[in-house]
Structure formats: C-alpha cells, structure tokens
Amino acid sequence: MPIVSRPDDFNVEDLYVDLRPAFASPLYLKCEGFNFAGSVKLKAATEIVDAAERDGLLAPDSVIVESSSGNLGVALSMIAASRGYRFLCVTDTRCNLATRQLMEALGARVHTVTEPDPEGGFLGARLAYVRQLCASDSRYVWMNQYTNPSNWKAHYRRTGPAVAQRFPELDVLFVGAGTTGTLMGCARYFRETRPEVTVVAVDSVGSVSFGGPAGPRMIPGLGAGVRPQMLDESYVDDVVLVPEVDTVRACHRLASQGYLFGGSTGTVVSGAVRWLAEHRPGGATTAVAIAPDLGERYLDSVYQPSWVREIYGPGALEESPLPERVAAARAAG
Template identity: 55%
Template sequence: MTIVQHPFEIAAPPLFLDLNKITGRRLYLKLEGHNAAGSIKLRTASALVRHAEQTGRLRPGATIIESSSGNLGVALGVIAASCGYRFICVTDVRCNHSTLNLLHALGAEVVMIDTPHPVHGFLQARLDYVRSRCAADPNLTWLNQYESQANRLAHYEGTAPAIAQAVPNLDVLFVGVGTGGTAMGCAQYFREHHPRVRVVAVDTAGSVTFGDQPRTRYLPGLGSGVKPPLVDPTVFDDVVIVPERESVRCCRQLAGGGLLAGGSTGTVVSGALRWLADRGDMVAAAISPDLADRYADTVYDDTWVEQHLAKQDLPDLPDLQFAGVALPEKVS
C-alpha cells in the first residue's frame, strides 16, 4: 500500500494507451491526466514550487502569483492549498468554466483579464498584470513558468526518461508546445541520451512560437501570442501546425473510439497522425497533457464549436483516417 502525505503527491504510475485500435497507427499516448491536478502541469508546478523553496524565494505562508490559461493554475492551487500558501491565478476569458470553478474551490484568488494586448494578445496582458502587481507588492512570489529552467528540468528529468524506458524502440516523439517546458525538456533529453529518436513539436495555428502569424485562438493550453523564452526551435527535428478546428475534430474522433481527451491532446494526436501519414511504419509516442473533463463546455459542445471555430479563416485539411471511428455529424 502506498500512502502519501499531500494531495499533490497523488499520481498514477506511467500509463500509456496504444492508439492502434483507434487510429490504425503504432502510436503510444502517455496519459498525464491521472493525478490530483488532472494534467501534466502538476509536474511543472511541483518543480517550480520546489525550486522557489530551495532557493529561499518561497517561505511558509507566502503568496504565489502566476499567469495561467488553466491547468498550471489548478496544479498550483492544489499545491498551495496543501502547503499553506496563498495563490493568485491570473488568467483570461478563454479559461474554461470548469477550471475557474476548481480554482475557486481550491481557495485561489482569480484575476480575469478580459482585454488582450493589442499586439501580443491575452498572454502579454496577463504578464503585464503580474509584473505590475509584483511591483506594487514585493511580498508576492512570481514563479514565472515562462522563463524558469525548473519548468524544462521537470520534464528532462522525469517525463522524457519515463517515455524512453517504456518505449525502448521509439522512433519519434510528438510533444505539444505551450510555455515550452515539456517540449524542450523532452527534446534535449532525447538529443543527449537517444539521438536516433526524432522529436517533433506540435503547435496550434495562430501561435507565434514557430513563426506563424498571430491569430485569435480559443483553446487554452498550447500555443502562445508571445515568443516563449524557453523554446529553442533548433532542438526539434520538425514542427507541425494544427488548426484548432482540427484539434476538435480529432478529439471527437478519439471519443468515438472511447478516449475522452482534452483539447491539447487532440492537437498533438492530429499533428502526429498527419506527420506519420506518409512515413511508413514507425513506432511513435505522444504526450496527452489532460483529459476531457475541463472541455465539456467547449471542445465537446456543438454550439460552442459553431460559435467560435466554424468561421475561422484557416485552411481545410483532409480528414484523418481513423480505424473504424466515425466523425460526429455536427462538428464542422
């Protein structure tokens, strides 16, 4: 029997789903949604807090402030509530309602940014708010997931080695890019320890991370309106850009095969299948950041999809070929 002392220590052992029966591809999906915070961001949050504690920046009873589109906020909320810290989560209007409810339940102060920066969107507006709040109150501790090397190291030391051990014959790994911590940690680990494995970054259309033109994005998680300081594009073997409506389409198709996946998972799996389509039989893995529970009123809501994504001025892509999984008719 395993007994832990804090809720944020609750985590399932490394868990991979073979998507072959759903997609017809040897694609192993590392499921990160089975922990106390419901996403891979618990790894990041734990590393950020531990580093701040070890360096003396975070002391008992302190107040943490961080910008988040959702999942990191929940993860920090879980840790803060467990450890006696106050937590201020700076998010924006794209944050899912279910995520906001969880943040409030955890006792976090939630600051909602409703006006984007005129050039760099909501992320820049959130960062500007955090900086102004910290300037006004020096007692706040900003963990800064966007620049902290603890973000990258969490996945260099934990996520990537677990994948290498579980899939020793791996040919290619697909990783979504948000702040860049997960992607950079994995790419640098495989480059140093298993250089034959290719690492492909998956980004969302409208994100500026890899030079795409900035456009309005509606799904939180992947992508950025500001160049992520942690990201070095040269460490990746390739990049795939996925429109948001294709992320939704892929989520719905995965659901048709019994997997209820989050929006970022739909983006990564869609990108992986398109990249693999004309490259023969390869052993592939991808990281699923979270599951579907926080997307019930967005990705899996036909009205929301019609209102937000149906009229996006983005190129249509051919339907992905899934193994016997039909696409629900109402998804455009």
C-alpha cells in the same frame, strides 16, 4: 496501492493508450492527466515550488502568483493549498469555467484579463498584469513558468526518462508546445541520451512560437501570443501546426472510442497522426505522443456541439478522413 500525505506525491507515470484502433496510426499516447491536478502541469508546478522553497523565495505571508491558461493554475492551486500558501492565478477569457471554479474550490483567487495586448495578445496582457502586481507588493512571488528552468527540468528528469524506459526502440516523440517546458525537457533529454529519436513539436495555428503569424485561438493550453523564452529550436527536429477545428475533431474521435481527453491532447494527437501519415506511411514506426490533459474541463467548449459550431462553423464536427483513406485516395488519383 500508494498512500500519500500530499497530493503532489501521486502521479501515474506509465499509462499509454494504443491509438491504432482509433486512428489507424502507429502511435502510443502517454497519459499525463491521472493525478490530483489532472494534467502534466503537476510535474512543472511541483518542481517550480520546490525550487522556490529551497531558494528561500517563499515566506509564510507570500502569495504565489502565476499567469496560466488553466492547467498550471490548477496544479499550483492544489500545491499552494497543501503547503499553506495563498495563490493568485492570472488568466484570460479563454480559460474555461470548470477550470476557474476548480481553482477557486482549492482556495485560489482568479483574476481574468478581458482585453488582449495589441501585440502580445492575451498572454502579453496577463504578463503585464503580473509584473505590475509584483511591483506593487513584495508579498507576491511570481513563479514565472515561461522562464523558470525548473519547468523544463521537471520533464528532463521525469517525463523523458519514463518514455525512454518504456520504449527502448522509440523512433518519434510528439510533444505539444505551450510554454515549451515539456517540449524542451524531453527534447534535451533525448538529444543527450538517444539522439536518433526524432522530436516533433506540435503547435496550434495562430500561435507565434515558431514564427507563424498570430491568429485567434479559442482553446486554452497549447500555443502562445509571445514567443516562449525557453524555446531552443535547435533541439526540435520538426514542427506541426494544427488548426483548432482539427483539434476538436481529434477529441471527438477519441471520445467515440471511450477516451475523454482535453484540447491540448487533441492538438497533439491530430498533429502526430498527420505527421506520421506524411513522413512514416509504412507503419513500421514506434511513436509516442504526450497527452497533457483530460477532457472534463472542456465539456462546455470542445465537447459542446453548439459551441463548436458557433466558433468553427456548421461542418466542424464532420469526420476528417483517416490517414489510410487519404493515402488510398492519393494512390487512386
């Protein structure tokens, strides 16, 4: 059992769930939520703050500021508290209540943007507020997860190698796309070390990251209203877009097996299961999906039936067909 002196010293790196019993799909889920921040964002947050300290950007009176839909905000709240910094998270109305309360419990201030930018959506509005804030007071130091190379380097150095070590015969890796830090770090690592591995990005319908039309998105985490600046599509072999109702159904399917994962994980799992059914139907494939988060922060949304029905309609929680049933129906028809 490890003994730690700082919360960011602890992270479970080698935990995977075999999803074949739940989805009849040859997919292993790398669980990234078992740390004190509760998500994969701990890696990026730690790397970003470490780099800022090395570069002399943070002083005793500095206020760390970041735009976040939730998970990175929690990770930065935790790190700021443990290292004696103040932290301001700029979020929007899609950030769930539990996440805001958690950040505040850790000593952070939370500013919620209530009106989206006409072109850049909520993300554009959040970024505009951060820029205005930093221009008004030099004590505010923006970590800027959207362009900071420490974001993707965290996963190039840690997440990618961890998957490669555990699965030397890996065929396909599925990674969700938000800021694209996890995606680009893993994709760069495998392109350089194991180019035969297929890297599939999973994004939400309504996100503009890969050129699709902007649309409403109610579940925080994956997707973007502004194209991520660090995204380099030359490292990505394929892209899957997942409707949010399928995200919800995947989360509930996992919960029915005793696994409570977050919305970002539901999106990645849904996209991965669909891609494997369409592109690797034989089942003789070694595939891994990155699970960014756990589900406790989604109890009042994804796991609240009244919320789901209000947002996605009365049939939203009806089971979607499993891949093998889809295949059997196609063969019969």
